[in-house]
Amino acid sequence: MSIGFLDRERTVAPPGWSRWLIPPAALSIHLAIGQAYAWSVFKKPLAATMLTDSHHPGTLTALPFQLAIVMLGLSAAVFGRQVESRGPRWAMAMSSFFFVSGLGITSLAVATDQYWLVVVGYGFVGGIGLGIGYISPVSTLIKWFPDRPGLATGIAIMGFGGGALIASPLSTELLQHFHGIGVGADKSGIAKTFLVLACSYAVFMAMGWLLVRVPAPDWQAPAAPALRVRAIISSKSVSAANAIKTPQFWLLWVVLCFNVTAGIGVLERAAPIYQDFFPHATSPKSLVAAAAGFVAILSLSNSTGRILWSTTSDYLGRKNMYRIYLGVGALLYLYILLAKGDNKAMFIIACILILSFYGAGFATVPAYLKDLFGPYQVGAIHGRLLTAWSVAGVLGPLIINHVADDRINSGHKGSSIYSPAWTVVIGLLVIAFVCNELIRPVDPRFHEPGEPDGPAAAKVPAQPGVST
Amino acid sequence: MSGEVKSAIDQRLLILVAWVWVAVPFGYGIYQLMHKIKDLFQT
Numbered sequence: 001m002s003i004g005f006l007d008r009e010r011t012v013a014p015p016g017w018s019r020w021l022i023p024p025a026a027l028s029i030h031l032a033i034g035q036a037y038a039w040s041v042f043k044k045p046l047a048a049t050m051l052t053d054s055h056h057p058g059t060l061t062a063l064p065f066q067l068a069i070v071m072l073g074l075s076a077a078v079f080g081r082q083v084e085s086r087g088p089r090w091a092m093a094m095s096s097f098f099f100v101s102g103l104g105i106t107s108l109a110v111a112t113d114q115y116w117l118v119v120v121g122y123g124f125v126g127g128i129g130l131g132i133g134y135i136s137p138v139s140t141l142i143k144w145f146p147d148r149p150g151l152a153t154g155i156a157i158m159g160f161g162g163g164a165l166i167a168s169p170l171s172t173e174l175l176q177h178f179h180g181i182g183v184g185a186d187k188s189g190i191a192k193t194f195l196v197l198a199c200s201y202a203v204f205m206a207m208g209w210l211l212v213r214v215p216a217p218d219w220q221a222p223a224a225p226a227l228r229v230r231a232i233i234s235s236k237s238v239s240a241a242n243a244i245k246t247p248q249f250w251l252l253w254v255v256l257c258f259n260v261t262a263g264i265g266v267l268e269r270a271a272p273i274y275q276d277f278f279p280h281a282t283s284p285k286s287l288v289a290a291a292a293g294f295v296a297i298l299s300l301s302n303s304t305g306r307i308l309w310s311t312t313s314d315y316l317g318r319k320n321m322y323r324i325y326l327g328v329g330a331l332l333y334l335y336i337l338l339a340k341g342d343n344k345a346m347f348i349i350a351c352i353l354i355l356s357f358y359g360a361g362f363a364t365v366p367a368y369l370k371d372l373f374g375p376y377q378v379g380a381i382h383g384r385l386l387t388a389w390s391v392a393g394v395l396g397p398l399i400i401n402h403v404a405d406d407r408i409n410s411g412h413k414g415s416s417i418y419s420p421a422w423t424v425v426i427g428l429l430v431i432a433f434v435c436n437e438l439i440r441p442v443d444p445r446f447h448e449p450g451e452p453d454g455p456a457a458a459k460v461p462a463q464p465g466v467s468t
Numbered sequence: 469m470s471g472e473v474k475s476a477i478d479q480r481l482l483i484l485v486a487w488v489w490v491a492v493p494f495g496y497g498i499y500q501l502m503h504k505i506k507d508l509f510q511t
Binding site: 021024028162168169286292296300345 | 476479482483486487489490493496497498500503507508
C-alpha cells in the first residue's frame with residue numbers, strides 16, 4: 001500500500017457520498033483509543049505483580065495513564081496542522097499505528113518485567129496515537145456537520161468516552177482467562193491480555209481509515225433549522241495565532257483544565273475508589289466484578305453525557321451548559337464529601353452525573369470555540385486548547401492518588417481516604433465556574449479581515465440565528 | 469438496474485455494515501454493563 005493511499009486527495013468524497021458513513025468511521029477510532037479510560041482495570045494487577053516493593057503503587061500505576069493523557073494533548077497541539085493538511089485517513093492510520101504499537105510494547109514490557117517500558121509504551125507511544133486519533137475525526141465531522149456543531153462534536157467525542165465500556169469488561173475477561181488478576185496473578189497473563197488487545201484494535205481501527213472521506217470543496221450541508229440568537233456566537237473568524245492572545249482562550253483553557261481535573265482523577269482510580277468506599281462483598285471476586293461494573297457505568301455516563309449534553313448545548317447555549325457542568329458538579333462532589341458513601345445508590349448516581357459532565361465538557365468545547373472564534377481555524381485552536389487536558393491528566397490523578405497513598409500510609413480507611421482530594425476538586429470547579437462567567441465575545445481587533453469562513457472552509461448554509 | 473440505483477444500494481449496504489461494525493462491540497459493552505450493574509448493587 002503506497003503512501004498515496006493515505007493522502008488527503010485520495011479521501012475526497014465522490015458525489016452522493018453519505019455523510020452518515022463518517023460517524024462510524026470516527027467511532028471505530030474513538031471507541032478504540034477510548035480504551036485509555038479502562039486503564040484502572042490494570043492498576044491492581046500491575047501493582048500486585050510488578051510493583052510489590054513500592055510504597056506508592058497507586059501513584060506509580062497512574063503514570064502510564066498520566067503520560068498517555070499528556071502525550072494526547074501535546075500530540076493534538078503539535079500534529080493539529082498536519083492532520084488538517086494530510087487529511088483524516090493519514091491521521092487515523094498514524095493513530096492506529098501508534099496506539100497498537102503502544103499496546104504491543106506494553107505487552108513486551110510486562111513480559112520482561114520492565115515497568116519503565118510500560119510507562120514509555122502505553123504512555124508515550126500509545127499517547128501519541130490517542131492525540132492524533134482524537135482530533136482527526138473531530139475536525140472531519142465538524143466539516144461534514146457544520147449545521148449542528150454540538151451534535152457533531154458529541155458524536156465524535158462520544159466514542160472516546162465509550163471506549164472503556166468495551167475495554168473494561170474485555171480486559172477483565174482476558175485478565176481472568178490468562179490468570180493475570182486475583183490470587184496467584186501472573187505477569188504473563190497481563191502481557192497476553194495487552195497482546196490480544198493490540199491485535200483486536202488493529203483490525204477494529206482499520207475500518208476508520210478505510211472508510212473516512214472529506215467533503216468535496218463544493219459540497220453543501222443540508223439546511224438546518226434556525227438556532228436562537230446568542231450574544232456570544234460570532235460569525236467572524238479568529239486565527240489560531242490570534243486566538244491564543246485573547247483572554248477568552250485562556251479562560252476556556254482553565255475551564256476545560258479544571259473540569260477535566262475533577263473527572264479524570266475519579267476515572268483513573270475508579271475501580272480502587274469503589275473498593276475503598278464499599279469494601280464489603282460476598283467474595284474478593286465479586287468485589288472485583290462490581291468495581292469493573294462501576295468503571296463500566298462511569299464509562300457509559302462519560303460517553304452518553306458527551307452526545308446528550310453537547311446536543312443540548314445547540315439549544316441552551318455553551319455558556320449555560322458549562323454553568324451546569326461546573327456548578328452542579330461542585331455540588332455533587334460536596335455531597336460525596338459529606339455523605340461518605342452512606343448510600344451506595346446515591347454515590348453511584350452522583351458519580352454518573354459527574355462523569356457525564358466531564359465527558360460533556362470535552363464534547364461541547366469545540367462548538368464553544370467555534371462560537372467564539374468562528375469556524376476558520378477551529379481545528380488548530382482545539383488542538384492547542386487540548387494542552388489543558390495534558391495538564392489535567394497529570395493534575396487529576398496526582399491529586400487523587402497522592403492524597404490516597406498518603407492517607408492509606410497514615411492509617412486511613414474507606415471513604416476518608418479521599419476527603420481532602422474532594423475538597424481540592426470542589427475548589428477547582430468553583431474557580432472554573434468563575435472563569436466561565438468572565439467569558440465575553442472576542443474583541444473585534446482579533447477578527448480576520450475578509451471572508452469569515454476562510455478560503456478552505458466547507459460551505460455552510462446560512463443560519464439566521466448564528467450571527468453576532 | 470441502473471448504475472445510479474445500484475450505487476445507492478451499495479451505499480446503504482456500506483452504511484449498514486459500518487454501523488454494525490461499531491454497534492456490535494458497543495452492544496457487547498452494554499450487555500456486559502447490564503450484567504455488572506446487578507453485581508454493582510448486590511455486593
